[in-house]
Amino acid sequence: MPEGHTLHRLAAQLEENFIGRPWRVSSPQGRFEAGAKRLTDRVPERAQAWGKQLFVHLGPDIWQVHLGLYGAFSFRGDSSFTAPATLGAPRVAAEEFTPSYAEDDWIIPQPATGAVRARIHVHNGWADLRGPARCAVLNPMQYEAIIARLGPDPLQQPVGETDTRLLEQFRSNLARRRISIGAALMDQAVIAGVGNIYRAESLFEEGVSPDTPANELRGAAVTALWERLTEQLRTGFAEGIIRTLRPEAPELGARGGDLRLRRHWVYQHQGTPCLRCGATIAERELQGRRLYWCPGCQPLPAATARS
Ligand SMILES: [Zn+2]
Structure with missing residues (x-):
């Protein structure tokens, strides 16, 4: 989509x-x-x-x-x-x-x-x-x-700026939801414009488990996720394709050269080793759409895992 x-x-x-x-x-x-x-x-x-x-x-x-x-x-x-x-x-x-x-x-x-x-x-x-x-x-x-009925859209912000009013709307929308952050990001009333690829890639880059309850994500973690999505959407707008993996990413080192054609960290890379930690990238269905994440880089917060 x-x-x-x-x-x-x-x-x-x-x-x-x-x-x-x-x-x-x-x-x-x-x-x-x-x-x-x-x-x-x-x-x-x-x-x-x-x-x-x-x-x-x-x-x-x-x-x-x-x-x-x-x-x-x-x-x-x-x-x-x-x-x-x-x-x-x-x-x-x-x-x-x-x-x-x-x-x-x-x-x-x-x-x-x-x-x-x-x-x-x-x-x-x-x-x-x-x-x-x-x-x-x-x-x-x-x-x-x-x-x-639409949540804030990160692309409504002027380029290079963060609109704190939109960020705070995103924060309060998350605080009112007990669904997982993986489900919340696809809810256009929470944040508008995010689809399956940006969901997977933003949560991966922020090291957030998709199963974290939305209302447990707070403070700097919410700000960082908003900023990440803003950066990813702006790059997608400028380039016309979604490319979240860059061959020059520092953690790829010399491997970057072999990854020029690969665009994503986890999206549709289930069953292969994570490029950051080597764990096997996981995939399952959530509300009718495929969800991709790295269990190594995106562990569940301890409090959630216990409950
Ligand atoms: Zn990983």
């Missing part, structure tokens, strides 16, 4: 290619026809990501997109329309095409292939949304209700 950094990249991409320009919206597949009618022939004002949610604001109408497990946007256009081929779940690369234009000088999009829920089209390009978990037009009350 796309994690928060992908949604922020998507919002930035929509800002670059669509926001502030007249657009046309359609639903080639038909399932978003009424919504498309409402949004088309207008000028989108702002694209906003909050965790795994994307919102595009058009006055009192807000287009909400949640990519879920399979959703993605694909982008096409002429040479003045710079965008990656896709953002979201992995897709095949787009084929070459020669742009042609209608009488009003708008580019003529290629026929939609597959189940395109929504197509957004500006004069020099277009984007197709396929497979979202949610695609809807909200009114301000519905939007506020969704926002109110």
Whole structure:
């Protein structure tokens, strides 16, 4: 599933290619026809990501997109329309095409292939949304209700800064939950934007067992986890992929050179020796998603282990 950094990249991409320009919206597949009618022939004002949610604001109408497990946007256009081929779940690369234009000088999009829920089209390009978990037009009350249920998103902080208000929200959200920290990090009401990979990798790097009760994580440990997630999400936003393992990491020493293609410490490395301590990386299911951790680097706190 796309994690928060992908949604922020998507919002930035929509800002670059669509926001502030007249657009046309359609639903080639038909399932978003009424919504498309409402949004088309207008000028989108702002694209906003909050965790795994994307919102595009058009006055009192807000287009909400949640990519879920399979959703993605694909982008096409002429040479003045710079965008990656896709953002979201992995897709095949787009084929070459020669742009042609209608009488009003708008580019003529290629026929939609597959189940395109929504197509957004500006004069020099277009984007197709396929497979979202949610695609809807909200009114301000519905939007506020969704926002109110979302926890703080580390990518809402200005680059290089910690917003203590967001950090304290995260702290108080954890303090009110008796579920494990492994479960809490996936709860978008606790912290928004973290998915399975960031959960595994942030807890590993902080040496926190995923089974630690969320309300037992306190003080500097909460701050360090927030800072770690912030750094990881920012790197993912900048690079477009999640890479938490760096070959130059000091603890890898000379081994780093052989690990250039490996991106993660524990995520999907179950059954292999931990690169830090040599213990075997463990894996099990938690609430329907795979959980990965190193029992050597992430022991349960003694108090929890006893109870
Ligand atoms: Zn280890």
